[in-house]
Amino acid sequence: MTQTVLELAGISQAYGSHLVVDNLSLRLEKGRIGCLLGASGCGKTTVLRTIAGFESLLAGEIRLNGRTVSRPDNTLPPAKRGIGMVFQDYALFPHLSIFDNVAFGLRKRDEGEKIIRVHEMLELVGLKKEQHKYPHEISGGQQQRVALARALAPRPDLLLLDEPFSNLDVTLRERLSLEVRDILKAYGATALFVTHNQHEAFAVADEIGVMSGGKMLQWAGAHELYHRPADPFVASFVGEGVLLPGVVRAGGRVETGLGVLQGDFSAPCVDECAVSVLVRPEDVVHDDDYPVKAEVVRRNFRGASILYTLRLISGDLVQALVPSHCNHAIGEKIGIRSDVRHIVLFPRP
Template sequence: MSTLLDLDHLSLAYDTPEGIRQVVENLSLGLEKGHIGCLLGASGCGKTTILRAIAGFEPLRAGSIRLGGEILSSKETQIEPERRRVGMMFQDYALFPHITVEKNVAFGLRRLDKKQRIARVEQLLELVGLAGSARSYPHELSGGQQQRVALARALAPGPELLLLDEPFSNLDVDMRERLAFEVRDILRQTGHTALLVTHNQAEAFAIADRIGIMHEGALLQWDTPRALHERPANEFVGGFIRREALMAQRAQAGLRMNAD
């Protein structure tokens, strides 16, 4: 497989009254076409800022972002977000509450004629298991159903790359893991390349082909889930994986006790 997304020595920073605040420094990774990648780390480690930079919402201080070999961002180049062939699914889903599910999904399809829009919306709602909810409004749906609508809307224009920002964080633990598997299966079916950011290890290991462990703006290891478990790059990565796995086990044990 060929590399679709290439981040080369990325640096991102903000100007503050106290000076420059470095958010991400010298980060590089490659994501192959058709693969699902995940940036995993605690809040404030820079993972969402990377997603925003790929989408075109944050300028780079150094490095470059390429998609399919084309430079999207560098110090000299900044392609507009709408021209990047990148779809984004936000943490809060960002659905329009005053229009129906079918109109939410059709929002990015204005370049198609009416017949093509209707066919594309029907295809996507079938894909995400919401064929009977086209005329519903977002507030009439469960959190998991709203998430599926957001995914359908992000996929509708046919982006080369899909970005997912903490997409399961508003759901309860049981629903979160189940939907992570469902989203993975949908992306496998469509063949999309996707990059997810999360602080939840269970989500990352459920969905991703490659996982990047982030800490304080640095990418410590970009590897397969198995390699992270068996061959952590350093003590921090090994400790992070073990600690998060233990917390997940305790959470599952608590859920079983509550169910009993």
């Protein structure tokens, strides 16, 4: 039987008259990694701060292991919540060694127990050989792992991470996101982090909550978000692609500028209705032998592949991800065919 570690029940928070978090709910089970994903200003960091106890609630409740720790008339202090926190800038103490940074939250423990615990944490994050160094003597990625070890050392019930990869360069960010997931899973930690980067969310999280305007639009796994988005905003925010105008016809067919799409779908309206069809770049296949042609209007070279933006005869735009040895210029017309495996429709006014 799974154990719910974190539960947010209809929480709201405001700064003055501005509602920042609006009736948001989620559940996070023991050993799972969750992520709040959204653009700057969507309210995700405020949610994290209310969970940590740094801010009170306007409405709703926050429960940790079934115990209510926040409601509008009562907020349990952060130190009594059993929560670990990794801040965006890591917040390491520059005058303390790596060992002493990790040991900082264990000051009340027996000295022998403390030494054993710090060594366990440094072993977990692969920094035991660096324990006598100071933060300025190690890399940004190593500093992040020290911050992670320090947060896990007191054995928190829940770990919160605020934009944990934002201070790292792109290459290091991708590698460290996978390393952090491995560390959290090896430890069996329950964690929630916030990011605006969907690649980080996909790499680390088991469940992802897409936020906009303080609301939770969808809480699901990466595959579900990508292939079965709950609304047009989630469809456009997660992954790449376009919403192509279409019309539902009888017999499980959808007419679009890309051609007639056929397959399983749940129509949001009766036959002969207008819809928007989610078309991902992998749904459009480059095929010069195919009679349907599209004009290249934009190209984004990505090394192994090129993301082409194409104008159909109907005037609609689609995207296609093509191996980069197929090098086409802007204005050139190329053959394409559709290969839409997941037909996702939304009603169109």
